[in-house]
Amino acid sequence: MSAEANSPEMDAKQSIKRRLRAWWDGYELEAEEATAEAVEEAEREAVAEDGPPTVKGWSISRQRSVVTLFGEGMTRCIPDDTKMRLTKPLGINKKLSVAELGSGLGGFAHWVSKEYDAYVTGYDPDQILQDAAIEMTTMAGLNRKINFFHCDFENFNPKQRSADIVYSSEALFPVKSKALCFSAIHKMLKPNGQFMMSDYMLEGSDGNAPGMKDWIAAEPLTPYLIDVQETRTLLTNAGFEVSIAENVTPEYKSNVLRAFADYATRTSNGEKSGHLHDWILKEGELWMRRIKMIDAGHLKVFRIYARKPVEIT
Known part of the structure; x- marks a missing residue:
């Protein structure tokens, strides 16, 4: 042995x-x-x-708490209607290679694979989430169509020209070297490939508004926020054609509040969450801090669509 x-x-x-x-x-x-x-x-x-409730790291109890809140395999608040709006414009089908950045427990990748009969590759920087995603994907019988890879988005090095479509949702805001990350995404796309992202950004702010420093310090992963126009510029400099930059903050806030309201309704109707209730309360503190920054106008969520143009030789 x-x-x-x-x-x-x-x-x-x-x-x-x-x-x-x-x-x-x-x-x-x-x-x-x-x-x-x-x-x-x-x-x-x-x-x-697991120890006491915390949003630092991804213990089993935290994984269960976010799944209880946001749905099977989900670590973030991305309901099915939002998944559809993020992916439907991309024309996903089983002939296209699809990649998700920030795949977490694999819930979004599962949904894309089932919805579009597609093959999906998920990338995530957290090894615990990746291991759990692989295990649950195997148990769900989807491992022939969905694969997961551990990565570092600060030094992202996927196989070049390996994807027709790349999407991400609230996955890149902790990335400090955004220019390098966008360049790597551009290289991983085939000519005429598409990139759709939804993420936390600034708009007309330098990020030094009251309360922002405390919010950043309380986040599990340090946010490195930039202005939406700077995001467009970095994508353009990486070689993308950016055609859409849509402010979806109201929709995003509504989704988060709806998820917690739904949980409150379920528990009031007799659903038992046991020890997870304390974990869900801790998760609620994290999300309500984000909502507070949104309500103050300091934090916004944008959906951006970009395409890699066909190379002219």
Whole structure:
């Protein structure tokens, strides 16, 4: 037996898989209205090592809390109607190579693959989320059509000309080297390839408005926000033709508030969240800080569409 088989890294990975399986089985048991004791046992195994509620890192309990709030496989608030508006203009089909940046637990990639009968490659900088996404995709029987890769968006180096379509949603705002990231995305696209992104940005502000410093310090990943016009300029400099920069802040805010209102309604109607309630409250603090910055006019969400033009030789 190799030394790697007994390494701490391998033991940790197997532990994560066992806990993830218990987490998934817990959901299956709940869906089948199994005994409360069986569900609690699966939950205890999954969360034994999670500690107190936090939005730092991606413990099993935090993964379960965001899925409870935002839907299966979702780490962010992207309801299906928003997924449709982000992807339908791209003309996705099974003949096109599709890539998602910031794929998280894989929920958006699953939706795209099912909705458009497409093959999707997800990229994410968090190894824990990637491992969980791979496990859940395998369990869902979608691993032949969806693959995931760990990456660093600060030093993004995907295979060149490997994608017809790239999309991302609230995934690139923590990237400091945005010019380098946009250049890498341009290189990974085939000629006439399309890039659609939705993300936090500034508009007519330098990011030093009251409260912004505290908000940035409280975020799990440090935001590096730039003005929407600077985003357009960086994309153009990378070689893109930018045709749409749409302010979707009102829609975004509505989606977030709707998700938490829906959770409140479900719990008032008797749905039990157990220990996850404290985790969801902690997650709520994170999202309400963002809403506060939106209400103050300091933070906005833009949807940007760009195309890589056909090369003229």
